[in-house]
Amino acid sequence: SKVPPIILNNGVEMPQLGFGVWQVPDDEAEQAVSTALEAGYRSIDTAAIYGNEEGTGKAITSSGVPRSDIFVTTKLWNSDQGYDSTLRAFDTSLEKLGLDYLDLYLIHWPLPSRDGYVDTYKAFEKLLADGRVRAIGVSNFLPEHLERLTGETSVVPAVNQIELHPHLQQHASREFHAEHGIATEAWSPLGQGKGLLEVPAIVAIARKHERTPAQVVLRWHLQLGNVVIPKSVTPSRIKENIDVFDFDLDTEDLAAISALNEDRRIGPDPATFDVG
Ligand code: NAD
Numbered sequence: 205s206k207v208p209p210i211i212l213n214n215g216v217e218m219p220q221l222g223f224g225v226w227q228v229p230d231d232e233a234e235q236a237v238s239t240a241l242e243a244g245y246r247s248i249d250t251a252a253i254y255g256n257e258e259g260t261g262k263a264i265t266s267s268g269v270p271r272s273d274i275f276v277t278t279k280l281w282n283s284d285q286g287y288d289s290t291l292r293a294f295d296t297s298l299e300k301l302g303l304d305y306l307d308l309y310l311i312h313w314p315l316p317s318r319d320g321y322v323d324t325y326k327a328f329e330k331l332l333a334d335g336r337v338r339a340i341g342v343s344n345f346l347p348e349h350l351e352r353l354t355g356e357t358s359v360v361p362a363v364n365q366i367e368l369h370p371h372l373q374q375h376a377s378r379e380f381h382a383e384h385g386i387a388t389e390a391w392s393p394l395g396q397g398k399g400l401l402e403v404p405a406i407v408a409i410a411r412k413h414e415r416t417p418a419q420v421v422l423r424w425h426l427q428l429g430n431v432v433i434p435k436s437v438t439p440s441r442i443k444e445n446i447d448v449f450d451f452d453l454d455t456e457d458l459a460a461i462s463a464l465n466e467d468r469r470i471g472p473d474p475a476t477f478d479v480g
Contacts, residue, residue: 206244206449210431212362213385216339218275218308220426221446222247224391224433226254233259234266236437241267241274243443249365249433251279251312252297253480261301276303279312279343280328282480285320290327294336306337310365314342314349317478321349322356329359339363343391344474347380354384363387368430369395370406370421373465378428389431394418396470403464409457422448424461 209217223240225233225248233256237248241263250260257278264274278301284293298306309328314321321342328340341363345353354360364381368374368390381388394400401407401417410417418434422445425432434445453461472479 206446207246208449210387210429212339212387213360214339214362216307216362218339218363218387218431219245219247220431221245221422221448222249222275222277222431222433223442224249224435225256225260226251226435228254228256228259228435228437230256230259232437234263236442237263238267239439239442240446241269243439243446245442245446246273247275247277247433249277250301251310252281252284252293253279253312257297257300258302261303265302271303275307276301277308277310278306279310280324282313282315285311285315285318285324287323287327290324291330294327294331298336305335308339308341308363309337310341310343310363311345313344313477314346314474315478316349316475321345322353325353325357325361329357332359341365341386344477346474347377349474350380350384350386360384361386363389363431365389365391365433367391367469367471368425369393369400370403370424370461370464371395371400371466371468372470373462373467375465378430387431388429389433390425391433392470393425393430393432393434394421405460405464409453409460412457413451413453415451416444418445419448420453420457421461423451423453424458427453427458
């Protein structure tokens with residue numbers, strides 16, 4: 205494969221770069237995921253709330269790529285938190301995907317005010333023990349939520365998928381994850397495209413390497429050790445975003461991008477987000 209794996213804390217291999225499908229309508233997901241698989245992506249990131257598990261699954265099962273070569277992630281939506289409801293939601297997601305096991309299942313948001321993530325995670329531990337999923341983890345968890353979770357459950361999450369890009373570098377979370385053997389997965393790794401890819405420092409580094417700004421930002425993540433899941437529905441960009449394994453940023457480039465941190469979120473604050 206084009207994409208090297210990282211080894212999760214339970215020994216499972218996960219491609220360091222995958223394809224995200226947030227905001228891709230179900231009837232376009234099959235085409236987009238098929239294009240990604242043809243371009244060499246072997247990891248797909250969806251979620252129950254994205255409403256495109258069926259289209260995503262169709263692309264996977266009709267691709268001709270062996271199931272065992274594809275790493276499939278989906279996420280439990282907020283309204284399904286709780287032990288029994290989690291087990292039911294998992295079955296629904298697998299059925300929509302048309303798969304008989306999942307590679308990674310994530311709790312989409314911690315919803316601390318509802319106090320349900322520990323029970324939810326205990327259902328995840330059962331799914332893992334039953335061999336229905338190869339790794340379990342969380343998304344949008346702050347260090348304080350991870351502290352509580354690891355104190356009250358037995359399986360350390362393999363992954364925490366959080367908003368992370370040059371304007372929101374998440375130093376505290378990355379440090380916490382490293383100390384506890386949790387892989388950091390960056391959502392909106394390109395900062396959703398807009399302003400970030402026009403920042404002069406990034407444009408200058410792109411020119412220097414004869415690459416695009418998106419490739420430079422992805423390369424910055426990869427060299428820091430983050431897992432990335434860039435999204436695009438444009439075939440040329442889908443190809444461009446995986447074509448990042450034949451060049452290196454130097455120390456100066458990395459420092460210039462690291463100087464862009466503004467601790468500025470695009471998405472909601474996990475401490476207070478309470479929707480769904
Ligand atoms: P992203 O940072 O991947 O940016 C995607 C956008 O950037 C595209 O829509 C396009 O406008 C632009 N873009 C992509 N490639 C480009 C290129 N080569 N050149 C120029 N512009 C380009 O944003 P995202 O979709 O928000 O995040 C990626 C994935 O992360 C999602 O699809 C989803 O799977 C996941 N995600 C998870 C959560 C969560 O709460 N866990 C939240 C948001 C996203």
